[in-house]
Amino acid sequence: MDRSENTVDSFIAELADQILSEHDGRLQDVTVVFPNRRAGLFFRKALAQQITKPLWMPEVISMEDFVTRLSPLQKIEKLEAIFALFEVYKIHQKREESFDQFFFWGEMILRDFEEIDQYLVNTEQLFTSIKTQKELDEEFYFLDEEDKAIIQKFWATFLPKTTKSQEAFLETWKLLKPIYDDFQAALIARGEAYGGLIYREVARELPSLEVSKKPLYFAGFNALTFAEEKIIKHFVFETNAKVIWDVDRYYFDNEKQEAGFFLREYAKEQTLQRTFPEELPYRLKSPKEFKATGVSLEVGQTKALAEELEKLAHEPGFEPEKTVIVLPMEHMLFPTLHAIPDSIDRINITMGYPLKDTPVFSLLESVLMLQHMRRESIVNGVSFYYKPLVELLEHPLVFAMEEKAIQSLIAEIKKRNLITLYADDLNLEHPIFKHIFHKPDDAFEYLLGLLKQLYDYWKDQEHDLEQEFISRFYEHIAQLKKMMGDRAEELSYDFLIKLFRRLARTLKIPFTGEPLGGLQIMGILETRNLDFENVFVLNMNEDSWPAAPRSGSFIPYNIRKAFDLPVHDHHDAIYAYLFYRLLQRAKRVHFYYNTVSEFNVNGEISRLVQQLEVESDYTLEKRILASPIKTVPPKAITIEKTPAVLDGLERYLEGYQGRKGASPSSFTPSAINTYLDCRLKFYFKYVARLYEPDAVQEEMDPMVFGNILHDTMELLYKQFKERNKTDIVQPQDMFWIKEGVDGAMNQAFVKHYGISKKKEKKFKLEGRSLIAADVLKKFIYKILDYDRAYAPFKILGLEATSRDGYSLSVPISPGGREVAVRIRGIIDRIDLKQGKVRVIDYKTGRDEKNFKSVESLVDRNDKRRAKAAFQVFFYSHLFEKNFSKEPYETIEPGLFNSRDLFSDDFEWKLYDKSHKTNVGEFRRYQPDFETVLVELLIEMYAPEVPFDQTEDTKKCGYCTYKDICGR
Amino acid sequence: MSESFHIYRSGAGSGKTYTLARSFLLLALSRPNAFRNILGVTFTNKATEEMKSRIVSILKVIASDEQHPMEDYLMENLGITRPLLKHRAKDTLSDVLHQYGRFSIVTIDSFFHKVIRSFAREMGLQGTFTIDLDINKALDLVIDQMMLEIGEPEQKLLRKWLTDFAEQKVEEGKSWDFREDVKSLSKEILKDDFKEHADEVLKLSGDKQFFTRMRKELNTERYTFEKMVVRMCREVLNYLDNTGLSVGDFSRGAGGPLGLFFKLEKLDFDISDARRAARNDISKWLTKANQKDARLVEALESFILPKYDALIDFIDRKSLHYNSVIEVQRYFFTFGILAQVNKYVQKYRDENDVMLIADLPDFLHQIINDSDTPYIYEKVGSTYSHYLIDEFQDTSAFQWENFMPLVKNTADAGDFSMVVGDVKQSIYRFRGGDWELLQNRIPQDIGEHHVFATTLDVNWRSDPNIIHFNNAFFESASKNAAEYFISQSDEIADEGIRSEVSSLVQNVFATFDDVAQKIPEHKAEGHGAIRVEFIADDVEADSWTEEAVARTIAQVENLQRKGYELRDIAILTRYTGEGKRIADAFIAYRNSPKADPDLRYEVVSSEALYLTSSHLVRFLVSLIKWLNDENNTIVLTEWLYEYHRYIKKSEQPESDLFTSVENWESQVPKEFEKQREFLKSLPLYELVEHLIRLFDLNKLPEEFTYLQGFQDAVLDYAKNERGDIPSFLEWWEEVRKDRAIQISDDNNAIKILTIHKAKGLEFPVVILPFLSWSFDHDSVKDNILWCKGAGTAKPFNELPVIPLKYVSNLANTYWAADYYQERLKAYLDNLNLLYVAFTRPVDVLIGFGNQPKKPQELKYAYDLVYNQLKGLPGFDESEGIYQNAEIPQAKQSNVGTVEYGLQHYQASSWRSKVSVQIKGSAELSETVFVEATQHGTRIHDMLSRIKYKSDLEQFADVPERVELTRVLEDPEVASWFDETWEVATEVPILLPGGDFKRIDRINSNASETVVIDFKTGTKRKKDEHQVREYVRLLQEMNFPSVSGYLVYLNDVSVMKVS
């Protein structure tokens, strides 16, 4: 027989070699059974490397397929099995339980049944329950002494009396046997079975099975279920089938090594005994390099790995296919992929691209979320919450369909602060939106329809990847839908969605690549039977390798133990075997592990590494990745007044004509306050004019809160003026004014949110705004109370602006240049009583009415600078400059601070701390005020004074620009 | 009687964990596999890992040829020889490592969690429930939902409660927006205090009428009293008016006794001692000038004085009640809000299948109360005969109640169990930790006769000078505090309350009775140093704290000159914000010219080195924000600026950088511009990797750790949540202020951490830059006391519990004792904090405080420290510096595991190497996927199972039977299904090099071979090629005279291939 030369360095290759030589190259009658399908691929490759002409392949088959083939029963999917189980369950369970509630327990019962069958447990005996001491003593005669003792200990706790939770336990426990029987019977009657049941049936039927005597190999098995063991033994006994074990003395000889647990058992077993060779290999003695690198958290592990790979790739004779990266945690796939250096250009990934990470999934999620938060009312129909809606509209897959319209819709939502959006009002052309916004009857129909439209849109474009994602989802949902059949109707929308999400989270699309060549990336289970020279393992932590034990069972631990059902020791033994097996033929092994327990990532190094460290003769080189930390603090930002910068200030000057993008403007007190707070902030806002697009403020922020107050007050008095055709408010008018508060406030909101006439009727306050409105209303009533006490008075101005003449040009000469700066204000209210003018601002924040001196009003170093006082001084100044002709007795600035409104000694006047008196006449302060104002404006325009950052970092707290400054 | 239950009370550094490990080993080495029945309980995950690795490493040493100090103890107590001990250790070590899952050292929560899981079904839980660790997130969602529904008619009452809340805030001068406040208030429902009363609260809050009535009643009580007072005042004031007397006529005018009427009229009820003294003393009312004024005297005697007396009397009688009304009203609304939040939380739990971590004890309580211990073990799957509980002072009463039955069970059986703890180190009361359990309660709970208490009184950690210092310091400090409290309680009017409080004081500070520790024999005296500096306010720096920061840096420099490595130094702060401040200061200093080039200034901290301080992280976040919303010019400016200034390290002036924002395209890598749309469609994690690569962000080694940390955050988010940009950004806003880089302890840098986190750790040098925490609760924060209504007065006694805000006015209510108790405990918490901080160092302790203004008031930590140091020999009052010894030279410090840094931060693109398999599909319809494809494969599959005609039988009942029959009956085909052939289906052929074919059917006999391929689709040229190749292959394999056929199943047409 012709065979090419090849160095035998793996289990699979050895096996290929053995089989080829045992059958002299005629393999068509040979069957090789592996634990999984994947090993078959590598086996084929190994064969291909050893032959020189076409070969009729032996049959290569996984154990599962092998067994299934021996049975006439049809295997059914898990979901179908759970449905079938539910049918039976309903009959036995007296309590009303919906499928939704059952689902999880159904999974658990099914898992238990699978195991019961795989391990050929006698259910009659297993599901015994006892009521008396006598039963306890007699019931378990069939068990050996040790198991009997274990199980008696369990049931002894039920005597003499059962507790409530034991009652609850028994309630389910007693159902399990009848459910098991009926379930099994029902399935078999239909010719169907779940996996475990097929094994059990096959094992049961073995004696009557006709078996061919063709050569049969079982290769690379470790933890066999009893059914598997029985089947294999049958073939060994009847047909002299061969069993090829992949085993090493390191863990086989040492009784404590859980890795060798199963194999030691088999080596003792009568039939299997002879399948073990005389002498076992001892590969875990040959020279190997071990390294363990500790890294905080996860991404760093891949970066550390990358450095090693880079080094490795430059070693002479490096063959990528002899290298494997094992990822015990699936989510490490992307980080790992990005860590493969460019010098390695061939890779193969066994794990599949997770569909949950595709944009299609995030779109579906958004749509589902949108529907989940949908509301309905009889009057206005279906409506949506803005958050998921905006998220959905911004999604690249739909955004592209109607960019313009979506953009303006989003802008409107943000600008108007729309929280609830009615389906009728969402006017988007593309039919997909109609579909998205309708109220679905059937969750699956809904998703399928959506995907179809998406697909149709994207198929014209060159988007094969998107198309693929869409059609994969479509395929899976269609399948799910088919499987559910009519049953879907009985299930809640929310449950179906849950089900879909769960399914979607496990879906993968295979990668192309080099299935058998290239650097291999795989999970732990996929390494079964495979061997590599270089092994890199990430997440080498507890709960990762070994993986965290699976979730629950209805069968308590000790009962499982007594009946030889697998317990977590089995699980650990399996992972230990996989670990040591992978090391057997490797030459270089690097572990990467996390060192900090944070964010739900286990920080405990794997026991397997610890075992290796303590027990083996190998030295494990341990090191910690800790890159130096030397970030630089943010640098100071200073904007020198270059000509370009100065040019930005022109628009506030008298005579400025306006040009593209910069119309004439003027300074308000808030601009000046900003300048005083921080020159840089002023620059950003008023010179560079950096703005943030509106964001929906679900609730009113403090500014809006204030605005509503202003607007409501304005409206109230405006309406009064129009209604009564007078400017003079009398105490008795207040009754009617108060009546108007609700209406005026509503109007203020409507105006604030820019609600159109058409939609005004639908408008209602929501969420916290309602509370805000309640609070505001109290303020307004209180203000009106004070007004009644103050009346009669005359209204001179309401929200008075430059239109009403409240503006001014202030001549200054910075750096010798003669210019005039425009300033203006919007004054909440000006009234007049017996020659006294009040210039009033309403305040809803923490504003101070007290001030030290006029200078202090513009002293940027004063931590408690009275900004509001500055503002009303500024207004009074505007008033005086523009309306000084009239012979007013006094002009008095004042504040209606909401905080003070309810205190018994409410006072609206400002308070001059240095003179210890309330501020009466503004004109006494005016000369000083004018001086400081002019000085300030001069500084603003002074070329030598740059725009720099405030020293008081407290001011940065709520500054929009703080991320630029790094404050 | 067996003393099987040991309580180890211990001071700092007295080897608590050592004792625990020793007990563990003693039990574990007593017989094979004994370790499987021990449950070790620690406070944190980290402590769990440390305890495990400690036990493993001791076992390693004992099992080796070396000798471990613990060996003698173990030999003696086990009664075995050294060789036997070593042998057992070896066995036990490998048992532990190979049955690691049985090596049960766990946190309380994880143990509880395990129990609950095994009882899920019985508890009626949804089986899929997960434990929600992120309470903030849950509360956010819950509160959002609640707010959204506020407008519904059935939520009217809630709306009223919330409005009350908002108003209260505005009146306190805060913003009306109470969202955050509701959230922090809501955390109350997770606390044991609330839970204890939750049922009652819920029951009451459902009763709308009750509340309306109660509110009214409280209002009436309040206003009746106030009106009464006002009326009494006015009476007098009117009287003055009527009689023509003026304020000035009386002694000291409005400032004198008469002023009380004005004050009270404004409802200010504070009556000074001077005014009280004027009650029956007319001389206090008259000035020298008008002593003889008969009219005045008459007015006083006949009217004013009696009224004055009556008024004060009235107030004195009623003020307790009145103040109680005021305080009950203040937080009355929390009742309603909390009850609602609680309801919503319940809904959230059900809808999301989650359990809040705070729910665990509750559920457990139901399980444990109902079951016998053995049954619990049966369900959980492990039996524990020994419980070893660490840090017991931090256990909460709820937790203990759940443990107790289990522990008591072992104690009754005579099996050894133990707890170890230190009341003085109880600093987690805010999380429910209840030191009284350790102090007083366990012996009763377990049964006195089982209990054996030991005090571990040797301090193995600190140098003698430090031990001496602390012994003296805390003894006098606790006395000082006790005296202060006693003197304070003197002011309490109510006799009963006063004595209650003073006995409380005794009890509370008794925890420091055993503070003195011994020095181990082998330690030489005279080593170790303490230095405390009190900084006056008139320093040159902006504030004393500023100065403290500067001096901290200077001390670190000094220490280095004495040979200390940075890793030897820990800086402990009370608050995380302070830690950040220190970290920032070190970073800024290192980058300033002041830094000494020969010294190092690196700091590490998992609480202070926030990701947001990295330029790369800021750049990335801004860039991602911008990709999400390209109209946002602020974020555009942000990332451009970061890019130029810190990544490209451009020196351009800012004015240029900010003016060129509009043409950003020309300033960034071309690839980025080109790939913008593609980038947006990437999963989040990938997006970040791409950005790193496109912008060369991996070229700044000094920021690698931050970049890594950020990517971890992204990964963490993407693996749990949806990986889209907007939801990530929202999440980031929430977490950014807490996300710090994670570093291993081995890093050679100064560690900055909070005192809370430092508990259980030790460091050669400890620096406390701000000894300035306040001893009382922070008054701005809402601390709620749940007090009993019973035993007070109407109407309070109708309320089983009452939420009261912790304010000093509570001292004037029925709940004065509750108030003082809380206040005392707060003091103790903070005194404990000082104890924990002072006992961390091995060699050196350095602290900074403000020069106290009123140290006698014990407001801040430095007050207390100052009081104890004043007058000590090492205290230089003029400098404000205390130092007891020269700072010693550094000892040799041991270096941990090898450390290395990344040379290169890989961020490659994988798409050129692999891609996703495209299966493709021309059309989407359910049948395409489900039916058509399946039909083809089904037929194919069936054909492969029919070797001969008779095999058709098995498909008697399938719909495809018709089709199959049609094929088999086709005259050309039929003969191939004769039994004369040897038939193989699905024949796999492997070619050298790895190519692989599967031939549908091969019929062969001695002289002839027929290859047949079935096709379900339409005819294609390709098909012929394929069959031709099959023929060639078989020929090559020496099959006799091979011919090939194609069979199209749709119309059953047969085609010979030549």
Ligand code: SF4
């Ligand atoms: S963050 Fe601070 S320094 Fe920067 S602009 Fe805003 S206020 Fe000024």
